[in-house]
Amino acid sequence: MNKVLICLHGSDVTPRFDLTTEVLIASIADNGIVQDERTLVLPQASAEKLCHMILTEGVHAIICGGIEDEYYQYLSWKRIHVIDSVIGHCDQVLEHYRGGTLQPGQILKDRGRHAE
């Protein structure tokens, strides 16, 4: 079982880890099927408290947008796989994560009329 936490801003991955007020936690079975999915609303935005929650929840990987190096290093040190600078809708991002194709810095957002 693989537990992943996505920091949310509406239904997108949040641009800032430290300003996250909502997270999605998904438990993914070895065959890639999502066993459990829940959204938590945090009482306040705090990078320290979010790190603590990530550790206590036993999360294996987190997906977020911008994260300060201090927290990135800390979580990596705690053996949590941090996939940062991700831009996209949480469903699409989770889909890529399940498929093993999600990379740090990946942009999965519709560019509207600016798309080539």
Place this chain on the structure above:
Amino acid sequence: MVHRSLPQIAGLFEQSVSLPTLLDEIPLGLAILDRERRIHLINRTLEALTGYTREEARGISCEFILRSNICLEDCPLRQSKPISEPVGIEGNIVNRDRQKIPVCMTFSPVRDHHGKLVGYLETVQDIRLIRTLSSKSGQTFGFGQIIGRSPEMERIYQILPVIAQSDSSVLITGETGSGKDFVAEAIHQASPRAKDPFIKVNCGALPETLLESELFGHQKGAFTGAAENKPGRFRLAHNGTLYLTEIGDLPLALQVKLLTFLDDRIVYPLGGTRGFQVNVRVIAATHRDLEQMVREGRFREDLLFRLNVVRIRLPALRERGDDVRLLLDHFLQSYAGKLKKPIKGFSARALKALLAYPFPGNVRELKNIVEYALTICQEDHIHTRHLPAYLMDPKTVHDREVRESPTRVNEGVSVLKGDDVSALDWSAVERRMILEAMLKAGGRRSKAAAMLGWGRSTLWRKLKEYGIDA
């Protein structure tokens, strides 16, 4: 794929000119947004500030690219009543290098000749320099973020302003944790280039091919996956400073390319035929003995000569005498404020233990120890029981003399017993020490760190550095 032509400005000059080229010359981050706050265009200064290229940013809502607290907390463009006049707000952004940068942003509506809103113009100004200058006014000893009043540091403070005003390449050497990054940034901030970008590249963090593209950029189609043109860090640092940390880890092939750049100041992106003239000051740093590496054929002598125009050797903390006490008090005050704890100081025994400790991880280790102690401590003074356990181990303190020897071999780990130390370089010795400690500690990093006399973060960093997957 459709070729996208660059927006042009017509009627201003005799011939129409490219808008991005014009915006690139403005030393202030600029973003042009449409009515839905999607990015049309960003200039080179904003590319350097955020780490996103204009191709990556195009069509994405600005909050995902700028990643400012203003975007999420108080975006003037999201308010029910649309802005009619430019608005300026101070905030911060987190860029792709994971740095939090204080900025001043302005938001202005753009209207057509009928007064109809067509988009927005955002400016983003890096105000790190202003913040540094204002924080320096209350500080009587130090330079930039560097603190210390020992004679060794005084000598460095005296030469830093002179070095900052020159435009020569600088080589900073010193043990891990001695503050090389802070010195590099302080030189940039005190130099005439302070308003322009300070771009840091860790030469040891990326494989050779990626590093080449990261430094020098690439042309679209140069290799599989090169879907867009990438300017590279040298071009992003145009008019500013490029800081190459861990220069000793730069592969030989790239050493030649760097040498060529230092000679003619032209950057040739991967897969490109055209060179770009770039005005960049290079500051390099390493904890390695480059002269020794030259003797071993692992570092080019001519590159060493080019970089070694000005050399700053940062003393290890154990050579800085009373600075240990000063730094202990400084970080105590700093973390007590941050963690909102009313801790007044260290007990006599705790202070004695700290002053007797050799700090092989230098200022970084000292800072981590103080942070740890403050986190643990629930009283008004830090006692020995609040300090990391390895600090109170008499063997660790006894090892001080051993660490001060040229090879700094830690007796707590017996890896070298029976080995011919002289046949190994320091990296090999250190790597073997780590492996031995990890083995003895049964894979437990905290215990291994204690055996080595390091903080856990130092051990973690070293494991990463040597590619040990523990």
